[in-house]
Amino acid sequence: MASVIDLSRIPYIPGRLHATNNQFQRYGPKGFMEIKVLHNDNLYVRVDLPGVPDDAIRYRVDAVRQKVVFFSGEETLRAGDKVDDVREYSGTAGLGCDCCEITGVEAKMKDGVLRMILSRVKVKDHDNKCTHFLPPNTGKSGRYDIGDSAIDMIEVEDHPFVVKGRKGTFTSARTSDGCYHFSVDLPGVSSDDIFVLPNENEFKFIAENKIVYEHDESCRIFIGAVNKRTCCSHGIPLLDHNIAWDAEFGVLKVRVSPPPLNNNDQ
Template sequence: MGEPNAKLLDLSRVPKVREGFYATNNQFQKEGPKGFIEVKVLENDKLYVRVHLPGLPDDAVRVRVDSVRQKVVFFSGETVINKMEGVREYSGTAGLGCDCCEITGVDDVKMKDGVLRMILSRVKVNKDAQHNNNNKCTLTVPPFTGQSGIRLEDHPYIVKGRKDALFFAPIGEGGCFFAVDLPGACGDDDVVEVSADEDTVGFKAEVKNVCENDESARTYLGSMKSPFGSSDQPLNTTHAIDWDVRFGVLMILVIPLGDIPTITNNNNDA
């Protein structure tokens, strides 16, 4: 969809503290593991890989070890067709940045709610190479880049489709559609709230489940100033708000009263 005639203001991109956004990969993430990807060495010397792939179905990820050098794992996949924003395609790599080890296999692959998690086993093939006093190799790729800041990053593994965390499109006369990346969130087990007031649509998502290799759960919070609604005609009295969470993406439909919401069965009482 093209840009709407009316302006959309993502209020989450207006920093309220000196530190700016919580996460440069997602302006809506307030708590939880930052960064589009994380590769870290576990106590058993295996590698834990976490990648944000919002919109990717749980059974749609493809993973394979580089058969030539056995240094990295390739991952890829496509999101389901969305008539509003089309398809996003992902492709990337993660693994070793050393000369002393090789990946021997992927012990565990879990793709759930827009987050890919893998455990990679490895073996040392060059015992003469030493990287620290414990002779424990910690050279992984890509380097961990999760951080806070005021400048948002494009998703590095999207080769087709939108690369930022927010999508907006107008619908007919007086309606609009939002899609917000919330990796890790689902509509069943987590607390997801969507509300509307005079001219703003807000949401909050608390991810309850914590992976054993992640440092904490996740919390998302955001608000978007809609092109519709005013103090005289508040949005929550003139429009219906329908929403759903699929594969780590929150979809919000805002349509004038009288039209029939078509996203989901999750209707909010705004």
């Protein structure tokens, strides 16, 4: 059972996104990827790959030892998922210099998040400390364009490492049996970290990844709602539906089934 989420940490800023990589994120590190230099000069890399099973990620150091290439198999297909939405990922991270080489990789995939420690050594220009890495603009989601009269939000970004399937954080569909299915990306979150709060008008959820790893800046908190017009039958209250949900590999999946028809003769 999830413990109480401390919402007092979340600043209330009407009309703004906290992180443009995920419209539901309200607190914590931003961006699909985060890279930072550790005290021992190794690199810490955090990559959001929601939907990827813990054992389905692969990686290799490229031939010139300047970057790590990571890639996944297909996201797990579950009931209600559209085949065209099933994702595969591929991307790179590493060095932005020619003075270092990557000598080792420690990687762990959990709840839709890949975390890597990249060991490196200086091979030339030894007197200068190296702080260059790729990509150089990670973790900068959540910026805003400021106009003359109002703040205009940058649109939610597509996932840059998706090479097949949907690139957005939310998808919904109605199946032939009349059920509504929707999925929400909540990278780093497990089923024990989520509160689900449906009411007559909407399906609400609040989630916080309780496990904060050693090199993570902080936890992340997600808050969102799906309007009943998106997820239930017309004219039938949402709470009259059968609602089932689960979270796996950093993705919340919800199934909303209409009540059975009453075929009794009047």
